[in-house]
Amino acid sequence: DAGVTQSPTHLIKTRGQHVTLRCSPISGHKSVSWYQQVLGQGPQFIFQYYEKEERGRGNFPDRFSARQFPNYSSELNVNALLLGDSALYLCASSPNAGQLSNQPQHFGDGTRLSIL
Amino acid sequence: AQTVTQSQPEMSVQEAETVTLSCTYDTSENNYYLFWYKQPPSRQMILVIRQEAYKQQNATENRFSVNFQKAAKSFSLKISDSQLGDTAMYFCAFMKIRSGNTPLVFGKGTRLSVIA
Known part of the structure; x- marks a missing residue:
């Protein structure tokens, strides 16, 4: 079975632009989470979606938004890009959310976003 | 809020030797999971080992084992018979x-180098 797939792998944008990152979970997984990993740091939680509903949001500004589609794939959108948005954006999927599952989150390879 | 602290930014170990990575955490929860993830330069976050807080027995996965001390809120990872392929960031x-x-709430990571 294919793992979590993310696209694109690399992206270069300039300040003020917007970006859309995409994630396809492992087949059968209904929960998708997004994390931002700034160079030299651990990943920081941005969003979690389960069954197309937002289940949680981390401490990120409203410029960050996401959605989950009926096939459980997900998009992360970032508007008005800032230099500080340069990071590796990781998507993770799991069969269910939280207590409903004892399965850990499986991560994709990430999208490296560079803001010039 | 939960916090995870990894006090060793970098460590090195000779091939075939044993190394222990430290982790402490702070929480008021009684039931939770703890994980160690490995992130090689290829950047995919790979699950190494998982521990359920309600289990007293320390988890073991081949050469990887943990020392889980719930009262002390400590969760260290021991890698036995270190291999060159173990070189990575560990979260x-x-x-x-x-x-x-x-x-998931991550620590800042420990960069492990295995030396031939």
Whole structure:
């Protein structure tokens, strides 16, 4: 079975632009989470979606938004890009959310976003 | 809020030797999961080992084992017979057990170098 797939792998944008990152979970997984990993740091939680509903949001500004589609794939959108948005954006999927599952989150390879 | 602390930014070990990576965490939760993830230069976050807080027995996965001290809120990773392929960033992570929003909370990581 294919793992979590993310696209694109690399992206270069300039300040003020917007970006859309995409994630396809492992087949059968209904929960998708997004994390931002700034160079030299651990990943920081941005969003979690389960069954197309937002289940949680981390401490990120409203410029960050996401959605989950009926096939459980997900998009992360970032508007008005800032230099500080340069990071590796990781998507993770799991069969269910939280207590409903004892399965850990499986991560994709990430999208490296560079803001010039 | 939960916090995870990894006090060793970098470590090195000779091939075939044993190394222990430290992790402490802070939480008021009683039930939770703890994880160690490995992130090689290829950047995919790979699950190494998982521990359920309600289990007293320390988890073991081949050459990887943990020392889980719940009262001390300590969760160290021991790698035995270190191999060159173990070279990577290692992240300790915490997850509450409940339905709904259950993001992973990561430490800042430990960079492990295995030397031939």
